Amino acid sequence: MKATIERTILLKSLSHVQSVVERRNTIPILSNVLIEAAADGTLKLMATDLDLQVVETVAAAVDQPGATTVSAHTLFDIARKLPEGSQVQLTAADGKMLIVAGRARFNLSTLPRDDFPMIAEGDLPTKFALPADTLKQIIDKTRFAISTEETRYYLNGIFLHVTDGDSTTGPVLKAAATDGHRLARVTVPRPAGAEAMPDVIVPRKCIAELRKLLDEVDGDVEITLSPTKIRFGLNHAILTSKLIDGTFPDYSRVIPTANDKLLKIDPKSFMQGVDRVATIASEKTRAVKMALDRDKITLSVTSPENGTAAEEVPGEYTASGFEIGFNARYLLDILGQVDGDMIEVHLADAAAPTLIRENDTSSALYVLMPMRV
Structure with missing residues (x-):
């Protein structure tokens, strides 16, 4: 694999993907970011913690298509310290990746791309779109109430569900979060395509990563989901997450x-x-x-x-x-x-x-x- 990419583009993209990677990993490859250079002049960066996966596609000059995986935090730190405006050349072969930018050279160890785990999405039958601003509002107005208590794991996220609403509102999509001390709920008109949506709990970490990515999205976010997985399509990034397997309490009673x-x-x-x-x-x-x-x-x-x-x-x-x-x-x-x-x-x-x-x-x-x- 051989590709050249502008440092700012690389850094921005790495800042999105590396935050998914846990600092301590028992499985070495989970510390890595998968870098895939395609003949069509795109570089795909991907990271996962097995529950959450982010894929970002950026433009690059690709001399030789190919793929490898390299330490996400190390590559991010290198990109951060490279001179502004520099062109970064990435070359991977024989278990190593050579990074050249100006006079700086780094040679990092890599792990084979075939060992990199992917989240199997399966079938995602529900599909709808929400404006990025609406999604931001939903997150900002509810996420402070998400519980951090691991014992009540079913409260560790934002609960999304649809109801028929009433005669004044019509069908609605509701987002709720609670930690037992306070409850926050936001109601928005139900988007087209969400009619048969299952009740889902989106985990706290996914919410945090999604909120960061939303700052750079204009227009709509494509949301596809099943009872166990959810995927957000955000311009050039795709965020996929497992959902919390549990039952959210009937919060309307409180x-x-x-x-x-x-x-x-x-x-x-x-x-x-x-x-x-x-x-x-x-x-x-x-x-x-x-x-x-x-x-x-x-x-x-x-x-x-x-x-x-x-x-x-x-x-x-x-x-x-x-x-x-x-x-x-x-x-x-x-x-x-x-x-x-x-x-x-x-x-x-x-x-x-x-x-x-x-x-x-x-x-x-x-x-x-x-x-x-």
Whole structure:
């Protein structure tokens, strides 16, 4: 194999594929990136961790088609340190890869391409497209609520499912994530082709890699899936992932429908107030108390080690007064996702889940469990 590629193109492509590769691998070839030069003047780079696979195709000057695999992180580090604008020549033969750029020469060990594992996609019957911006919105507004607890592995991703919706919305695609303390859900119109889509849980790592790739995509993303695999077609990159084999809980049961106390508040001043008083909150509990009175909201923190803090924030509230506690970080995560200048906080009592949304037509909805303070 022999090909020449512009350093910037190589670096950008490697930055996408190498982040899939785990730093520590018991199987040596999983540390490698597969590089395939084709006679049509393209270079295909591919990496996998056996659950997730990314393939990116870029333009290159190919003198001799062929393929090999080489350490992904080493090649990425080399490309990063090469002079800007340089042409990088890659030549592979006899278990070695020679990399030449300007006066720099590197000779790396390679492993045969035939040993490189591929994710067998099988049949992916469901196929639809979503605008890249919609997919970004779905990810950004839900992924902070993905659980990191490995024991509840079925919560370690974003749950995607379609429903018939109601007379005002029509059929919808819903994305939800929860860690048991908070829940985030985004609803978008159901795309054509997603009618018979199975319920799927897309793993956290796939979501993270997909979000990085989306920054460079305009237009639509092709999504194809089966009950066990999902594939995203993004311009010149293809991301394939296994799905989480588990059942996502019926989260609609925790979305409160009868919370009768309504607080309307500016999310920015609310967020800043919470952030300020939480400065002295103890790391372990991060508890902030919210005392509600008519049009007067007082945020306070009492910390045995540090002392106390309080701040009044403006808001519209006309129901009976009471006190409720929240984990400050969870509350800030939700408030950080709100774009508008007014949010609705629907409350019931100090022990019941609280519903937060911009208004009753917004696509995103959040539920936060209170804490005892």
